[in-house]
Amino acid sequence: QKEVEQNSGPLSVPEGAIASLNCTYSDRVSQSFFWYRQYSGKSPELIMSIYSNGDKEDGRFTAQLNKASQYVSLLIRDSQPSDSATYLCAVIAPVSGNTGKLIFGQGTTLQVKP
Amino acid sequence: GAVVSQHPSWVICKSGTSVKIECRSLDFQATTMFWYRQFPKQSLMLMATSNEGSKATYEQGVEKDKFLINHASLTLSTLTVTSAHPEDSSFYICSARRRRGSSFNEQFFGPGTRLTVL
Numbered sequence: 001q002k003e004v005e006q007n008s009g010p011l012s013v014p015e016g017a018i019a020s021l022n023c024t025y026s027d028r029v030s031q032s033f034f035w036y037r038q039y040s041g042k043s044p045e046l047i048m049s050i051y052s053n054g055d056k057e058d059g060r061f062t063a064q065l066n067k068a069s070q071y072v073s074l075l076i077r078d079s080q081p082s083d084s085a086t087y088l089c090a091v092i093a094p095v096s097g098n099t100g101k102l103i104f105g106q107g108t109t110l111q112v113k114p
Numbered sequence: 115g116a117v118v119s120q121h122p123s124w125v126i127c128k129s130g131t132s133v134k135i136e137c138r139s140l141d142f143q144a145t146t147m148f149w150y151r152q153f154p155k156q157s158l159m160l161m162a163t164s165n166e167g168s169k170a171t172y173e174q175g176v177e178k179d180k181f182l183i184n185h186a187s188l189t190l191s192t193l194t195v196t197s198a199h200p201e202d203s204s205f206y207i208c209s210a211r212r213r214r215g216s217s218f219n220e221q222f223f224g225p226g227t228r229l230t231v232l
Contacts, residue, residue, distance in 0.1 A: 032219060043207045043226040044158070046116075088158075092219060100146060100211070102221055106157055 003027060006089050006105035014113055019076040021108050023089030026070065032092040033065055035074045038107070039085045048074060079112045086110070117141050118210050120224035127198055128232055134194045135227045137208030143188035144210035148221070149181070152205045164191055198231045205229075 005024050013019045021035075032051055036044035048063040050056045050072065056063045062075040076083055089105040117140040127133050137147060149161045162183050164170040170183040182194040191210075195202055207226040211219050 034220070036223075041205075043205075043223040046220060046222055049220050090221075100219065101148065101160060101163055104158055 002105075003093075003103045004089055004091050004105040006087075006108045008106055008108060010109040010111050012111045012113060013079050015079060015081060017079050017112075019079045019083065019110055019112070021074040021076075021087050021089075021110065023072045023074075023105055024070055025072070025089075025091045025103075027091070027093075028067075028070065030091045030093075033063070033072045034090040034102070035061075035063060035072075036088040036090060036104075037083075037085045038088060044088055076110075079110075081112050081114050084110055084112050116212055116220070116222045118208065118222045118224040120208055120227050122227060123225060124228040124230075126230045126232065129199050130197055132194055132196045133198055133229060134192055135206055135208070135229075137191045137193070137210070137224050139189045139210040139212070139222075142210075142212045144191075145188070145213050145219075146211040147185060147191040148209045148211070149183060149191075149193050150207045150209065152207060152226075158207070161193075195229065198229070200231045203229055203231045 003026050035048040037047050038044045050063040050065045060077045064073045086107040086109050088107045090102040093101050093103050119138045121136045147164050150158045152158050161176045162170045162172045164183050164185040166185050166188050172178045185191045205226050209221050209223040211221045
């Protein structure tokens with residue numbers, strides 16, 4: 001089982017719809033969770049961080065964390081064609097292992113169609 | 115805030131030469147910096163982790179004598195690709211970790227350096 005799992009997609013949604021991106025992780029002691037957006041040929045950009053159970057909203061983005069289910073998601077409301085990118089879920093590796101490094105999922109490609 | 119710069123943004127060099135890439139955190143002090151490599155259509159691959167004033171920790175399979183990392187200060191880390199060969203051609207990306215309080219660690223990426231070795 002991979003440490004961080006995402007559906008590679010592509011996930012296709014019409015413009016204006018809600019895009020829902022999902023991620024599961026294997027290590028129960030993980031405490032810090034991140035969503036990055038990566039456009040083709042560019043470096044990743046941090047869009048959300050979440051550390052506590054529940055929802056965290058920032059503009060059109062909402063991150064949801066459920067530690068009991070080991071599940072973190074990202075919702076994008078009113079999706080725009082400019083949101084088309086690969087979304088990377090990342091978890092900080094437990095301190096007992098490789099200290100502090102990010103463990104990435106394989107990324108979900110989102111396509112927002114006009 | 116939380117801006118990370120890289121220089122150069124792209125470089126073309128001849129086989130056998132060395133290339134140095136700089137990574138700077140512009141508006142925060144980075145407790146830790148990371149170097150990644152990404153080939154086309156592939157995932158990010160962590161090469162090494164560096165802390166200011168100490169030796170870098172390399173991931174398995176990454177040659178430390180080929181990829182020299184110097185973390186001179188809390189805002190600057192450099193990666194030198196020594197004796198570069200065409201197979202080293204890739205997109206090299208650094209990132210810097212900003213610590214906020216005791217629990218919150220956010221990691222910000224530089225724009226990347228595209229290396230082409232002829």
